[in-house]
Ligand SMILES: [Fe+2]
């Protein structure tokens with residue numbers, strides 16, 4: 001069966017500020033945007049072997065991907081590392097299974113800055129029409145990144161966020177939402 005033609009548009013809907021009142025919902029919405037970015041990268045990688053010159057449409061898509069990865073993705077990692085994971089560790093003290101999952105996800109976060117730097121650096125080169133020094137290595141590394149992120153999202157969406165919904169108190173959720181808002185220079189609307 002042939003693959004569907006890749007979409008050459010990527011629109012990342014801003015998440016309504018109101019959702020900061022419900023941090024778990026906000027994080028689910030953010031994960032949805034991450035899946036859009038990963039799908040765009042997948043499509044691009046599929047074509048990159050065959051088509052070296054970026055069309056204006058692909059330039060737009062990759063520009064959006066770079067903007068997202070540089071600005072919004074690190075904020076999301078901070079939301080999890082600084083707020084959600086520590087709150088869950090406290091709420092699930094003594095639960096070795098949860099501690100192990102959170103440790104694994106934190107470890108994956110630690111690898112992300114180096115991977116992001118390589119990924120973004122390559123995309124920026126492509127966007128100015130430069131050739132990558134080793135395009136096969138770059139594509140393989142990016143494919144691994146995409147695969148790893150998808151796996152990471154499965155654990156967060158199916159284990160961590162549902163657990164946070166069950167275990168974190170209303171007060172804890174409010175604190176987390178306020179900190180997430182501050183991280184974005186926003187205040188939660190009244
Ligand atoms: Fe996440």
Ligand SMILES: [Fe+2]
Pocket residue numbers: 077080105109152156
């Ligand atoms: Fe994460």
